[in-house]
Amino acid sequence: MVKFWILHGIKNGILTTKYPKKKPTEEEIPARSVPPFAAPESNWIQGQETCPTDAIENNTNSLDLGRCIYCRRCSDAGFIFDDNPEDRHKSLQAKISQNELIRKEVAGIFSKKTNIFRKSFHILMIDVGSCNACNLEVLNLSNPYYDLTRLGIFFTNSPKHADVLVVVGALNKAMVDVLKQTYDSMPEPKLVISIGACAISGGIFKETESFVSSIDKVIPVDVTVPGCPPSPIQILQGLLLCMNKIEKDERIPGSKGGL
Amino acid sequence: MGLIPSFIERKDVAESSDSIQISAIFEIEGRTLALLSDIEKKRTILSTVPSKLSEEADILLKSEEKTGAQINLDTGSKVEGYGVFSFSYGPVSAGVTEAGGFKLITYGERIVKVVPQINFKKRGVEHKAIGMKPEDALLLVERSAGNFSASYSTCFVTTIENILGLQVSSRSRWMRAVAIELERIYNHLHVFARLSETATQNVAAAEANVLKERVLRINAKYFGHRYLFGFNRIGSVYQNHFTKDRRKDLVNDIKNITRDFSHLVTYFLSSRIFLDRLQNTARLPHLDALKLGAVGPSARASAIDWDDRITYPIEPYNDIFVEIETEDEEDTMSRTMVRIREIQSSMLMLEQLLDRMPSDETMSDKTSDNGLNYMQDNFSFCRIESPSGDLIQVVQLDKEGYIKFLHIRPPSLVNWLPFAKSLEGNVFTDFQFAYESFGLSYADSDR
Structure with missing residues (x-):
């Protein structure tokens, strides 16, 4: 029995990602977690109309990643995505990609609280109304591909042991008090990360009856990780940002999206 | 009609x-x-x-009630008496990663009754969808349960197509089946991983998680999204260069996973420590399963012969070989065995699907086989076998083509009571095994 597992382990080799020592590979950043990178000016209004979550803003020519659910409706309106070489080719021919889109920064108010989280960092996940996809992506961080513990990050089950509160989902009426209580019972210093478009802005659920508000209106949020759902690497980037292990600018993995 | x-x-x-x-x-x-x-x-x-x-x-x-109120799924007689102790678990808890709770009534270590508490995160998708265009409602529907997204979107899209009488290419329908089977595989692997984690078989859990991550990456590679959001469209699918070569690559990827999974299962099932925890845990007798309306792998483990892929065979399931996997031991072990065998049969099915997939966009002439459509009322329904069981959606459109009525009957909702029933008389440490083996999701029942 034991022999089998050891041999199996050796045969498989090391699966764990090289991140953060090296840049994440293309496989680790799936296509649907990359926002559009350019849009022709003439198609802007059309894009705005197709956007189901109002992520494409009116006057500033910018895209609010906290609202984007990566549905790619705007590709019908001529917005261009990196991963599709054919689209890029078409747009070059038509010479319409003059207007570079400014991606709005949403990882706003991270303050360099302390450096004490650098070595050991305990996270508690709280679900306030998600569709379960973000939950699974956070849980996936503990699988051998991402292996949180190598970075000194651990899951904990009690708010009393937690350093950071990971919030997922669109805040539901029934969960407001629970969220406040959980936050209050965490010891200082504490950080909050809100993960996914639903937690940051309400996402696709922002007009449902039970939605209250974004998380930052209820408890102070330090780091946001946009996505629907964000890939585990993007969540890891958010966690490492909390630990002060990477700079904010490092979150941009090449030209391939992210923040 | x-x-x-x-x-x-x-x-x-x-x-x-x-x-x-x-x-x-x-x-x-x-x-x-x-x-x-x-x-x-x-x-x-x-x-x-x-x-x-x-x-x-x-x-x-x-379950049709609107948002806001928390629902206790409390049926049967009241349990009271000396030494009977009741406590609440959730909505922020360790074992259950979602927002949902239980009221547990115990006598000593023995569980007398379980009352699942749902609706902590009811988003009211059905209510919100009224008056929306089907294309917009699709985004909402596929995000109501993230890990059953392919089943949800396929069910919704098929229903809309039935109502509108749209011609859909066979290829699109086959692509949807590929997505649903991939979804089933990663969800079952997730259950498998969670069960071994609960039994502190950490190496086995890690191995199962590796396989799950590989399937998720396949989803991302071939469908663009790890949880299969946004590949379905009304009347077609979002086809990301799904050429013959790519199909061959996908078959190879799946074959590799099949091989590794069969290794894992062989060694996994020889671990007595693990099997001891599963056998005779949380029995759901056949008659109870029938009466309470259990669906999916949990029902099939109690010898209920129902699988929407055979009993409601929309294209392409009417065309390929599918078998209902049943067990009659009624316990957690047989639920696990059903899931293991379903992973294996899904993998075989994927190979069939990809091998025989129509390569061109010829329109299907089998629209009539995909459910019924009452033209005078503009309503239709569809049933899809999601990873946790039978998912039903009923949609009605008004004359302008906007949604007038949407009803979703999620599989998790009907499985709460069988789950509660199965736990009666078990000890407290069996709780997690029962919960994981039913594959329940609060997001699903709180849509």
């Missing part, structure tokens, strides 16, 4: 028989209709609601 395929029957008065389950109840145009499943004849019956509804069937009606 459109053509009615052979697996759907329409009756004016509902029969009551031991082998007939009430699957969904909904109110449309002032009439209350019910979808019944005839387990013996393997047919779906659409009829009026039986005059006398059991307490359990009443839960199905309750």
Whole structure:
């Protein structure tokens, strides 16, 4: 029995990602977690109309990643995505990609609280109304591909042991008090990360009856990780940002999206 | 009225028989209709609601209530007495990663009764969808349960296509089946991983998680999204260069996973420590499963012969070889075995699907086989076998093509009561095993 597992382990080799020592590979950043990178000016209004979550803003020519659910409706309106070489080719021919889109920064108010989280960092996940996809992506961080513990990050089950509160989902009426209580019972210093478009802005659920508000209106949020759902690497980037292990600018993995 | 395929029957008065389950109840145009499943004849019956509804069937009606109120799924007699102790678990808890709770009533270490508490995160998708365009509602529907997204979107899209009488290419339908099977595989692997984690078989859990991550990456590579959001469109699918070569690559990827999974299962099932925890844990007797309306792998582990892929065979399931995997031991072990065998059969099915997938966009002439359509009312329904069981959606459109009525009957909702039933008489440490083996999701039942 034991022999089998050891041999199996050796045969498989090391699966764990090289991140953060090296840049994440293309496989680790799936296509649907990359926002559009350019849009022709003439198609802007059309894009705005197709956007189901109002992520494409009116006057500033910018895209609010906290609202984007990566549905790619705007590709019908001529917005261009990196991963599709054919689209890029078409747009070059038509010479319409003059207007570079400014991606709005949403990882706003991270303050360099302390450096004490650098070595050991305990996270508690709280679900306030998600569709379960973000939950699974956070849980996936503990699988051998991402292996949180190598970075000194651990899951904990009690708010009393937690350093950071990971919030997922669109805040539901029934969960407001629970969220406040959980936050209050965490010891200082504490950080909050809100993960996914639903937690940051309400996402696709922002007009449902039970939605209250974004998380930052209820408890102070330090780091946001946009996505629907964000890939585990993007969540890891958010966690490492909390630990002060990477700079904010490092979150941009090449030209391939992210923040 | 459109053509009615052979697996759907329409009756004016509902029969009551031991082998007939009430699957969904909904109110449309002032009439209350019910979808019944005839387990013996393997047919779906659409009829009026039986005059006398059991307490359990009443839960199905309750689920239509709007947002805000938390629902205790409490049926049967009250349990009181000296030494009986009741406590709440959730909505922020260790074992359950979602927002949802339980009221546990215990006597010593023994669990006397479990009352699942749902609706902590009810988003009211059905209510919100009214008045929306089907394309917009699709985004909402596929995000109501993230890990069953392919089943949800396929069910919704198929229903809309039935109503509009849209011609859809066979290729698109086959692509949807590929997505649904991939979804089933990663969800079952997730259950497998969680079960081994609960039994502190950490190496096995890590191995199962590796396989799951590989399937998720396949999803991302071939469908663009790890959880298969946004690949379905009304009338077609988002085809990301799904050429013959890519299909071959996908078959190879799946074959590799099949090989590794069979290794894992062989060694996994030789671990006595693990099997001891599963055998005889949380039994769900056949008759209870029938009465409470259990669906999916959990029902099939209690010898209920129902699988929408065979009993409601929309294209392409009517064309490829599928077998119902059943077990009759009724415990956690047999639920695990059903899931293991379903992973294996899904992998075989994927190979078939990809091998025989029509390569061009020829329109399908089998529209009539995909469910029924009452033209005068503009409503239709569809059943899809999601990873946790039978998912039903009923949609009605108004004359302008906006959604007038949407009813979702998620599989997790009807599985809460069988889960609670199965735990009666078990000890407290069995709780997590039962919960994981049923594959329940609060997001699904709180849509």
